[in-house]
Amino acid sequence: MEFRLLGTVSVDTRTGPLPLGPAKRRSLLAALLLSANTPVPVARLTDSLWGEEPPPRARGVIQGHVSRLRALLTGAEAQAYGVELVTLGDAYVLRVPETLLDYQRFEELLMLARQQRSAADTVRMLDDALSLWQGPALGGTFTEGPLQAAAHTLEESRLATVEELARAYADLGEHHRAASVLRAEAVAHPMRESLAAALILALYRAGRQSEALDWFHRTRRLLADELGIDPGHELADAYALILRGGPRPGAAPAGGTDAAGASRACLLYTS
Known part of the structure; x- marks a missing residue:
């Protein structure tokens, strides 16, 4: 029973x-x-x-x-x-x-x-x-x-x-599988920032940077249109990591962008 x-x-x-x-x-x-x-x-x-x-x-x-x-x-x-x-x-x-x-x-x-x-x-x-x-x-x-x-x-x-x-x-190290697990839930719960942030990082670490950035901007627009708010720290941190070429398996960090520069660049998504 x-x-x-x-x-x-x-x-x-x-x-x-x-x-x-x-x-x-x-x-x-x-x-x-x-x-x-x-x-x-x-x-x-x-x-x-x-x-x-x-x-x-x-x-x-x-x-x-x-x-x-x-x-x-x-x-x-x-x-x-x-x-x-x-x-x-x-x-x-x-x-x-x-x-x-x-x-x-x-x-x-x-x-x-x-x-x-x-x-x-x-x-x-x-x-x-x-x-x-x-x-x-x-x-x-x-x-x-x-x-x-x-x-x-x-x-x-x-x-x-x-x-x-x-x-x-x-x-x-199975970032493609992580992204697959997260995507369906992120679609079903588009304003759950923790899901979006996790998906963005999984996509980036799987070598799918353009998808990761697209997902960030999609979520940013949705939060602005539906709730009138900017992304919280989890989303902002994920975006900043991508901008500064942060740790990604199989890829060397991009040079020339320090953490402060990434934080300044992070502000660009509001423009």
Whole structure:
């Protein structure tokens, strides 16, 4: 049995996924799984399912969904896996081993990856962590209030992991692979400066300087047009590194441009 939040909220069993039904029921399950083994008050569940405008019969609707979830779990012999949906006063708790939760395994793999001394082992574990994602977190739910915040936090963790994977590829000297990992995310999140900066450096170190510069100027224009801001220090530093012919595997540093000159040149992108 496996509970998935890193994609469409689902429960996989030996005989296939459980028929969870409507989005409200998936939302309820997601709220319980995000606080697995901890009582979740009905008030917080109500906030997760309806936000600030719950219907008059919200409590009864929640009770109905809990009853249906219990029946589904019982039919899937969930107790054999140590899974149980329990009522505790004015709260519900879903007791479930952490090994059955995909987001917990994701976090465990991240922790293990950060403990590795070998970049190759780090790459392998980060790849395994990212392979757990099947789409945007908490898919198929109504992301109101707490669920919206949780989905955002999970997505931020995924993006940070992509950046870590690119750094690990860079440590192996595989800059083309680092650029490949980063490009799709930079396209999907064009104003995330850390992604753009990492992609620019990966392209440059892969010997694709013109692409790196094009990506910088594209991002600079987007930030100016959409947010009315200049690039932050990560983007500016990446640009300055290219201008001064900074460290790049297989290429000698360009002469005649010191760090101060690069900093002055960096100002030219605003003109």
